[in-house]
Each structure stands twice: as structure tokens, then as C-alpha cells.
Amino acid sequence: MAEPLVEMHNITKQFPGVRALSDVSISLLPGEVHALVGENGAGKSTLIKILSGVLRPDAGEIIWRGKKIEFSSPLEALACGIGAIYQEFNLVPQLTVAQNIMLGQAPHRWGAILEDEMHRRARVALAQLGFELDAHTPVSELNVAQQQIVEIAKALARELQLLIMDEPTAALNQMEIKRLFDVIRKLKSQGVTVLYISHRLREIFEIADVVTVLKDGKLVDSRPIKEVSEDAVVRMMVGRELANIYPPKNTATATPVLKVEGLSLRGVLENISFELHRGEILGIAGLEGQGQRHLVRAIVGAIPHDHGTIYRDGRPVTIDSPADALKAGIAFIPEDRKAKGLILVRSVQENISLPSLWERIRLLFIDERRERDFVGHLIERLGIKVSRPSQIARNLSGGNQQKVVVAKSLGVRPEVLVMAEPTRGVDVGAKSEVHHIMRDLAAQGVGILMVSSELPEILGMSDRVLVMSQGRIVAEMSGDQATEEAIIAAATMGGVQEKAA
Numbered sequence: 001m002a003e004p005l006v007e008m009h010n011i012t013k014q015f016p017g018v019r020a021l022s023d024v025s026i027s028l029l030p031g032e033v034h035a036l037v038g039e040n041g042a043g044k045s046t047l048i049k050i051l052s053g054v055l056r057p058d059a060g061e062i063i064w065r066g067k068k069i070e071f072s073s074p075l076e077a078l079a080c081g082i083g084a085i086y087q088e089f090n091l092v093p094q095l096t097v098a099q100n101i102m103l104g105q106a107p108h109r110w111g112a113i114l115e116d117e118m119h120r121r122a123r124v125a126l127a128q129l130g131f132e133l134d135a136h137t138p139v140s141e142l143n144v145a146q147q148q149i150v151e152i153a154k155a156l157a158r159e160l161q162l163l164i165m166d167e168p169t170a171a172l173n174q175m176e177i178k179r180l181f182d183v184i185r186k187l188k189s190q191g192v193t194v195l196y197i198s199h200r201l202r203e204i205f206e207i208a209d210v211v212t213v214l215k216d217g218k219l220v221d222s223r224p225i226k227e228v229s230e231d232a233v234v235r236m237m238v239g240r241e242l243a244n245i246y247p248p249k250n251t252a253t254a255t256p257v258l259k260v261e262g263l264s265l266r267g268v269l270e271n272i273s274f275e276l277h278r279g280e281i282l283g284i285a286g287l288e289g290q291g292q293r294h295l296v297r298a299i300v301g302a303i304p305h306d307h308g309t310i311y312r313d314g315r316p317v318t319i320d321s322p323a324d325a326l327k328a329g330i331a332f333i334p335e336d337r338k339a340k341g342l343i344l345v346r347s348v349q350e351n352i353s354l355p356s357l358w359e360r361i362r363l364l365f366i367d368e369r370r371e372r373d374f375v376g377h378l379i380e381r382l383g384i385k386v387s388r389p390s391q392i393a394r395n396l397s398g399g400n401q402q403k404v405v406v407a408k409s410l411g412v413r414p415e416v417l418v419m420a421e422p423t424r425g426v427d428v429g430a431k432s433e434v435h436h437i438m439r440d441l442a443a444q445g446v447g448i449l450m451v452s453s454e455l456p457e458i459l460g461m462s463d464r465v466l467v468m469s470q471g472r473i474v475a476e477m478s479g480d481q482a483t484e485e486a487i488i489a490a491a492t493m494g495g496v497q498e499k500a501a
């Protein structure tokens, strides 16, 4: 048996109102990929923050290569060879890509930073990920996927013995995930240990040697991946059997609730036309980056478009912002929820209730009981883990923040719901709950437009599927006709292969 690289013994951490970790012990061997899984709020991020020196445990100890250590900052952990990529990024928006990657270790001579050398090293780190990005770009101009790549490159530019990654793939496309996994395998072959957090079990089973499950801040078990099945891991995570099925589909009507005609955005969207019917869930599929995201954002006015008309219930509407969309009865759940979906300094209650607050105002007073019931109901339905509704949104776990954004949009009772990646980052139980809520809404007549990069979700949820390629709709199929093969075949026709190369 190899000596463990690091052991955490009996770690306990209390936050106001919640015990995030109780008595958790975990041991990582050199050169192993160790997956850490659990429901939203189970304590995963808290545990890795303790290991990487961001947080101090209330009790317990850390043994690093046989010696007890205490980190009082991430820099101390880094000096030991422990690097972490956090769920909420840690980049400095004003600095360039290269400056971020080389932060704290820029090559210098006589007090001056060697710009060329710094850029060279940054490019090497990016190239390992097969990613081309101008290292002079300020990070504030990058999208989420690019920021994630920079975070990973920043870790790769350091000599590490332990690399911790908290949901690194949440914002990445298939190709980027594949490259990341190649890098992980390479690190592993060099003896680096990787601690890997993800809600995507498929990834865990592809890359991990060992899986540790946390539930409600407690250790459930650590097991070699070969000895467990996906179902068994899910059972350990949620503590019960989970039916791995999508809710039954209902019959959509033929009444258009939303119509898009000739929507174009130069270089991105080309002459997009389709109808969404009352009670229908319309899935938009395709390879990554074929205009799906732009399409939904253009419809709700989050980005402008050059041509085209949007009709609501047969009447043309002008939508220049998501607020206009909301007035027209169209709610939007953005993909980039942290930046665009939440007011982090406000309470969970305020975040959920603000967009629909006017409904519960009587004679200029907020009807507080209805307010509490309304918010409480949504918190319960989505299983949002809060100590109390007045808790500040910033203090929620990553996945629970996502659920608040979903709750907020459901609360406005829209007639059209536009969702980008509706279940990204949420745990398996909540995922199924979101799917059921979508079906319930459709049964009540809401038209739902859903972009998802997960084909099983597209197939399981859609009454009809549109496939996009290079900014155009290249295929339409009914929910019954759609299969993974048919969608991929449609998506890869029309010369998009060079994108993947």
C-alpha cells in the first residue's frame, strides 16, 4: 500500500445556522483521481476549501505526507504543492489572461516582469488544454467557458502534487472536457493526485479511481470506482432509490404561444423561424456553439438582433431587454446564473420573490403571509438548502444558488419559459424535480423553450426538437422520432466538422 499523500481526519466546520461538515475523514493516495460527490449543500466545496487553506476547520486535522499541517492561507497550501480551482472563479477581471495565469509567479529580473517569458509560459499552459486564447485579453472580456479554461491553465502553470477541481466542467463543451480529461490522465501518470468534484456521474465513472460520497456534511463512504455502480452512488448521495426516468409527456396543443420569424444576427444567427405551442416543451439541440445560446438570448432581449420579428399570441412584440420579455410574459433562466441570475448580497427570499412581488401586494403593503408561503413553497419544492429564507444568497452552496434562480423564474408564472441548461450544476434529485416542474407547467399551458447540451435531457423532455448548426435550424423532429443518433447526424451535417478539429 502506498503512503497517502494527504489525510483529513475528523474535520468539522460550522457556519451560522448550519453544520457544513461533521467528523469527515478522507485519504488521498499519490497519483489517484479521487472524486468527491454529494447533493447540493452536502459540504464538498467547504471540505476542499479547508484542504486548500481558504477556510479553517473547527475541529480535525490534516496530515500532509505524514506530517500534521495547518494552512492559514491558500498561498501556504500552494507552497506545499496544493492548488485548487474553485466553483466560484478566482480571477482578477482587470488583468490579462497571461497575468492571471502567472499571478504570484511571474518571471522577473531585477524587479521587472519579463513580459515575453510570462506570455510564453501562459501560452504553454493554455496549449496543454489545446486552447487558443489571446493571452493579452483582459479576463473581464471572457465568457464563462474561457474563464474556466484560464482557471485550469493557472493551476497547470504551477508545480502541483495535489490539484483540486470543483466542478471544472460545468461550463465546458464536449471537446474541452475531453482535453481536460487528457490533461488529468497526464498529470496522474506523473504522480499528481487530483481531487475532482462533479455532479455528472458519467464523468466520475470515466475519470476517477475512487469516489467519496458526502451527505448532509457527513461522510457516507469512500469506495474504489470499480466496486460501485452509478445507481449505488446515487443511492449513497440521496439516501433513497431514485427513479431514473423522465416524467411522462403530455400532449401539446397546436396554438402558438410564441412565434419567431426570420431572426438574424450577423455571423451568429441566420434567418431563424419557428413556433412554440401552448403546453409544449421545445428542445434546441446541436453541437456546442452553433448559436443555440445566442438564439434564446436574442429572443428575450439579452442581446440585440439585426432582423426578425417575435410574436406573442399572434401579435408582434418589441423586446429590447429581459424586462421587456417579462412584460410580454416570457421568463428567462440564463445559463450563467451566478453573474446574471442572482443578487448575491440579497436574501434568498428577496431573490425569489422580487420579480413577482407585485402579485402579493395589497393596498401598497406586502402581504407577508402569502409572501412567506410563496417563497417557502418554492424552497421546499426545489429542495433548496437554506438555514432560513433570509439567508444571504452568497452563502448558499453553488448548486443551491442555481436552484434559487430557477425558483425565481417559476415564481413569475410566465406563459413562455425560456431555459438555458435548466439543470446544470444541480444535483440528481433536484434535477428530476426541475423536470417534473417543467412538465407541470407545460400541462398548465406554459410553452417552454429549452436549450440543453445534454442529449438525454433533450430526448427525455422535448415534445419536439430543433437541431441547430452554424446559426441555422437544420432539422426538426418530433419527440418520438428523435434519437441521439438522429440528432447527432443532423447536427454534424453541413460542414461543422472543421470546428471540432
Ligand SMILES: Nc1ncnc2c1ncn2[C@@H]1O[C@H](COP(=O)(O)OP(=O)(O)OP(=O)(O)O)[C@@H](O)[C@H]1O
Binding pocket: 015, 016, 018, 019, 020, 038, 039, 040, 041, 042, 043, 044, 045, 046, 047, 087, 385, 386, 395, 396, 397, 398, 399, 400
Ligand atoms: N460562508 C458561508 N456562510 C454560511 N453558510 C455557508 C457558507 N458557505 C457554505 N455554507 C453552507 O454550508 C453548506 C455546505 O456548502 P458547500 O458549498 O460546501 O456545499 P457543496 O457540497 O459544495 O454544494 P454544491 O453542489 O451546491 O456546490 C451549505 O448548507 C451552505 O449553505
Ligand SMILES: [Mg+2]
Binding pocket: 044, 045, 046, 087, 166, 397, 398, 399
Ligand atoms: Mg460546491
